[in-house]
Amino acid sequence: MDLRNIRKEFGGWRGARSWTALTDVDLSVETGEIVGILGPSGCGKSTLLNIVAGLETQYDGEFTIQGKTIEQQIEAGFRVAYVFQEARLLPWRTVRGNIEFALKASKFPQNESRVRVDRILELVELSKFAHFYPQQLSGGMQQRVSIARAFAIEPDILLMDEPFSALDEMTAQHLRESLLKIWSAFRTTIVFVSHNALEASFLADRVMIMSHGPAGTIRQEISLAGVRRPRSYDDLDLIEKSRAVVSALRKHSGRSDPVHA
Template sequence: MAEPYLVIDNIKKEFPRRTEAPLRVIDGLDVGVEKGALLSILGPSGCGKSTLLNIINGLDDVTSGRIVINGHEVSVKSRSKLKIGVVFQDSRLLPWRTVKDNVRLPLDELGIDRAEADRRVTYYLNLVGLGDFGDYFPLRLSGGMQQRVSLARGLAIEPDLLLADEPFSALDEITARKLRQEFISIWRATGRTVIFVTHNIREAVFLSTRMLVITPRPARTHLDLDIDVPYPRTPEDDRLFEIEKRVTRDFIAMEEASV
């Protein structure tokens, strides 16, 4: 069997404390993710999801274990060898730069030549449906449109991995529902491997090829579930609803057992 595209190999993460034993935040996570998958990660607040994303993004190192993306082991020192796109909960756009210039910003930082950068900016803004808004400034756009600019920016570097950190949680449900549909279309069009962090079980079930539910701190794998409902999906699909109910019951039982 081929090596998974993303390998999270028995990682542990501890933070030192001056007068107490180290705080263990992650305790032996093991995951292998195939290329082109959309893996959602769920867990209670404070369980270590943000720490895990920082490690995958090369912003922090593991205490033990390893993370490998497309054959490259991830660390703070090796981070420059990988391209990790990130879409945050808020769009984090620079209000004094146009939409086009916001998308171009990471390309300039990577030293992409101007002609190629222009091509990518045009392509990815069109892909997210904002090709006519390149000369707008972010504050003229709705929250949903700003998130689509953020997605275009994350994709424009043509990343080895795209991390989506609760990108729709600040939006109203109608807007979020529309963007979930669009996100699936864009993910399938690009073929990128995506790690999607969310607190929303319905969102995770609807979007994902696979769900990883992790325990309260220290984070361990509680549930690793393939979502085998074919795309395109509709929110009203009874198969998705049955999976959502099952995961919700299991998640509540996990939280109650940890109290």
């Protein structure tokens, strides 16, 4: 996946002022890679993710996946899954029903559905809860279902926008471990947004640090290729990288416009 010279403006209709949310964004992601995007609030992380999802279609620059546009790829069967901060499950459907619904929407044959759901629920350790409704589950379990639903459709790319930020740290740690366990089974390409340096370092192969600029752009790339998988929060290499992410975030989080006292 290649993003070249991406620029995104908002506003500008009916004489209203427009402003640039993203400028000069270049990003290449290899198949099977996990890339984290970090940066201060409002620097354009979600906007960038929405462009990759094909949800945001008005922008300048070039975004291609193996030489084709996202629209052409989706037409040809390319699947994008999105995990949000909240689980966004259908409250009137059970855990199984929610995953089956996603499979149906992605046109998986109905006779494969049961086996697929069983397999993914086993991977996220939720087999015993297949018949539960979302409101009968904790927030962490609901998010686990939303991750299971995302992987169930075997997406070509999984996008996650602060997927664990609404959870307590222990639940989040457990879910990140589950996510990597499923990822190692599917090797799905993942691009995620986070505000948490340790989370980004734990999950990613590369972390991209964005800043406001005057407009949002990628300022720095930190590779985590040297941190071995499966990862452990106690790994000293991971802790060191996480510190490097924090200091890069500090360096790039200042706005370029003057700060008035």
